[in-house]
Amino acid sequence: MSKSLLILTGHSQGLGRAIMDTYLQKDDFEVIAISRTVLGLGNPNLTEHSIDLGDLEVLENELPKLFPTADYKEIIMINNAGWIGEIKPVGSMQVKHMRIQVNVNLLAPMYLTSAFVDAYKDSSAKKIICNISSGAASKPVEGWGGYCSTKAAIAMFTQVAAKENKDPLFRFFSLAPGIVDTAMQDEIRQSDELDFPQIERFKNYKEDGELSSPEQVAAKICYMLGNESKFQDVIQDVRNFDLP
Numbered sequence: 001m002s003k004s005l006l007i008l009t010g011h012s013q014g015l016g017r018a019i020m021d022t023y024l025q026k027d028d029f030e031v032i033a034i035s036r037t038v039l040g041l042g043n044p045n046l047t048e049h050s051i052d053l054g055d056l057e058v059l060e061n062e063l064p065k066l067f068p069t070a071d072y073k074e075i076i077m078i079n080n081a082g083w084i085g086e087i088k089p090v091g092s093m094q095v096k097h098m099r100i101q102v103n104v105n106l107l108a109p110m111y112l113t114s115a116f117v118d119a120y121k122d123s124s125a126k127k128i129i130c131n132i133s134s135g136a137a138s139k140p141v142e143g144w145g146g147y148c149s150t151k152a153a154i155a156m157f158t159q160v161a162a163k164e165n166k167d168p169l170f171r172f173f174s175l176a177p178g179i180v181d182t183a184m185q186d187e188i189r190q191s192d193e194l195d196f197p198q199i200e201r202f203k204n205y206k207e208d209g210e211l212s213s214p215e216q217v218a219a220k221i222c223y224m225l226g227n228e229s230k231f232q233d234v235i236q237d238v239r240n241f242d243l244p
């Protein structure tokens with residue numbers, strides 16, 4: 001039986017690590033994983049690439065390695081790598097951080113989505129692109145100017161790609177994963193209350209056990225992508241469905 005392929009960014013920790021582990025448990029998936037950190041797990045179904053998605057020239061040079069052609073049954077790309085960015089109000093943001101954040105959260109997934117569509121447009125495999133967005137895409141949060149904007153933009157880009165693409169073998173999703181217990185949430189809790197007035201609420205999420213585990217969210221993402229015909233909308237939120 002032919003294998004399926006997952007191309008995943010941000011696999012080295014947090015939600016991405018849990019998504020990678022979930023797919024590696026299925027023996028019929030090869031995984032191509034992209035982060036700056038290489039884990040070196042020695043799994044024959046895993047190929048890791050150390051790429052800084054903040055540097056688009058590096059990404060461009062590495063692109064030919066990321067889209068293998070083989071007789072895959074299904075090809076999934078999950079653009080999961082993301083950065084909360086510098087938590088500062090507008091007026092105090094540094095341009096170097098803005099540039100990195102836009103590259104990682106928006107331009108890299110735009111570029112990878114476009115390259116994926118081009119690479120696999122003639123493939124007879126089922127093809128799914130899932131760009132990880134955020135609830136913050138549709139809610140202004142003080143201190144998160146770069147984060148809210150880049151997540152809103154990738155959600156819109158994904159909707160445009162879905163609207164353009166008439167091939168029924170392609171599906172596009174922009175997915176909000178809820179509030180997940182990862183290093184990103186640690187970073188949020190360590191910010192300054194003056195820059196991030198909602199900090200207490202986020203500290204309470206952790207203290208009150210309201211964060212989802214990366215494994216719970218990865219299981220939902222895997223279920224959604226494995227049952228994509230049950231999910232008709234491009235914009236999805238894991239909090240809107242339960243596992244059967």
Ligand SMILES: NC(=O)c1ccc[n+]([C@@H]2O[C@H](COP(=O)([O-])OP(=O)(O)OC[C@H]3O[C@@H](n4cnc5c(N)ncnc54)[C@H](OP(=O)(O)O)[C@@H]3O)[C@@H](O)[C@H]2O)c1
Pocket residue numbers: 009010011012013014015016034035036037038051052053054079080081082083084104132133134135176177178179180181182183184185
């Ligand atoms: N945690 C939440 O509550 C939450 C809520 C809504 C949305 N999200 C979204 O979910 C996704 C995963 O977040 P997470 O919470 O798992 O974050 P995380 O624990 O901070 O992990 C981020 C991942 O992205 C990779 N990454 C960051 N910068 C990169 C760069 N310049 N180049 C390549 N890879 C880079 C990191 O790998 P390296 O450091 O090894 O490069 C890491 O694997 C993100 O898109 C985030 O915006 C998270």
